Amino acid sequence: MASSPLIPKHNSGTTYKVVHVVQHLAPGGLETMVLELLKQAKDDERVFIISLEGELEQAIKHWPQLIKYRSHLFFLGKKPGSQVTLLRVMYRLLKVLKPQVVHTHHIGPLIYGGIAARLSRVPARIHTEHDMWHLTDAKRQKVENLALKLVNPILVADAQKVQQQLSQLFPYTTPTVIKNGVDCNRFVPANQAGARRILGLPAKVTLIGTAGRLEPVKAQATLIKAVARLSNDIHLTIAGIGSLEQELKDLATALKVGDRVHFLGLVNDMPSFYQSLDLFCLPSVCEGFPLSPLEAQACNIPVVVTDVGAAKETLCPLSGVTTKSNRVFSLVQALENALKTRHLFCPRDFVVENNDVRSMSEAYRSLVFKA
Template sequence: MKTSPLIAKKGTGSTLKVIHVVQHMAPGGLETMVLELLKQANDAERVFIVSLEGEMEQALEHWPKLRQYRSHLFFLAKPAGTQITLVRTLSRLFKALSPQVVHTHHIGPLLYGGIAARLAKVPIRIHTEHDMWHLNCEKRQSVEGLALKLVKPILVADACGVQQQLIELFPNTEPLLIKNGIDCNRFVPGDRLSARRALNLPAHPMMIGTAGRLETVKGQIFLLKALSRLPKHIHLAIAGIGSLDTELKQLCHDLEIQDRVHFLGLVDQMPTFYQALDVFCLPSLQEGFPLSPLEAQACNIPVVVTDVGAAKETLCPLSGVVTEPKNVASLIDSLTLALQTKHLFCPRDFVVENNDVRAMSQAYRNLVFKA
């Protein structure tokens, strides 16, 4: 890999050190994307991830796949609320690691990690904005605007809608567009019956699937209500854990669909999960640019998403179906359409062409060598 003149001036030879700063390293789209950037590092790069919140052992317990990357992870156990001393802690860490790049994700990491990177004289600062719903609050807009002026990062949006909102909210910025990507060599089509056997799912029903934290914002309640009004040969598989676990299971009993809903918990082998499905649905009430629709489509599974955030930007234009959030009737119509037309299209082609993780990784790498 060609060495940046900037890096050579710093006397670091051909090794590029990059530190990603996230709020918390727990299973989620943003965190999965950062982990993919770590995995895509080449022999001339060393990549680390700093999590402002949480502790190492707790994170490894809740997300076992992190164990193989343990030596690349730092956890700062930030408590709730503002903690100005965290800037000093991060600045010392950056000085010790001597990165050429600090890459922040979301407003908290921008504020703490970005300012610390300036204090530590890190030459290249990148900030990726993954969603904009949090900036509906004027106070957050003011904080982010101030942080962008202080940090002066290369500003990146992960979706067209996010890029446009950044331009409107912060007109003095020039946000670039780099869409999130997934590993198309890992998420591939597979045998449906074998996948269902691996997950202990019934072999013959039509299977809708959804994946995400079991929280209100993910909208699983509306999907369960829609399922109760769909034909009985249609089942639902749910991958994920969260605070609504008990409530959602009770709702299944109330709707008398408990025999048609399969709670799988945290699924480690997500390609197998998608391969077991006929249709994937993301019924969220809020989203940024979600990865799960890309993962499902890379496995050649058609997708239904609610029209929130940049979710519809993830869809294959031929097979993808957009539905209204919180609208059970709309969700029923959308799922019915997707199930009826699932055999007509190949959504994998769209993802391979537009959202492969190697292209995303190279796009971020190019930012460094153009700086």
């Protein structure tokens, strides 16, 4: 697959425009990464985000940090199912914005944003795959295959595992790996006691934390069951909201650990959340390349993840521990092992070296802009 041309950069006062296209701009790993790329824009760049679904005010209500970027955001209000008229809307919007780069994320944005970019003759097109679970469906494979051939983007995988799967499914492509990054100037080590005071968490306990939507895919129930089998001085704190909140609270009560499991709801101060912990755990049954383990490790907190998707690739090889998904006793053992060795390593060093958002931003920039 041919790559898009490199666009020369110079000092003539030209403003370069980059448009990211996502399915739905709501709190999540992919969306957080795209927002970070917006924040990292240089003085001669303007970055916009187009969300196929949703509308601006509702998005800001659910994700307040979007408000400062509202002039950079567009919402197209896509309904479920195919919507051919949306392609025309996207085409017209791109003709107005006149970007040098359109960067799509996942299959829906590739179809609508990528094809509209090709039709409107955007010079450079990038498509990033953030996980591969959606391509287990044969129909989706055929649709993505056709879209890749029509759009002819620079193809990026956010993990080695994703790159391998893309190469197997679409052997004519040569995907580049650019791993997701986090802001290592924001996620930093800090005083644990102070962080616990900020969040109202108990001071003199060993604290395991997890963060994510309270939905089945994140498997917080498995983690609660595991914590119930650990010693009484080990507590769990959960950041996030979702449909399972009451069910998870009822489970903690039924297992007689209601006083050891602390539900924080939606946490805006995530650095303080990680800084309050002794250990972070992501017990999901399905993941792409998650950001939360990187954020935790950037705060020098060791991490346990289930070995799903590319979660393992986020781990510091010295301090990180993997476990099987939906296996309570396997998770208990992983948590105990990680707690025993948590003071021996510095996982922040791994993230600073491999997953800082500034390095990620420069890697994407180098795909299409000459120095």
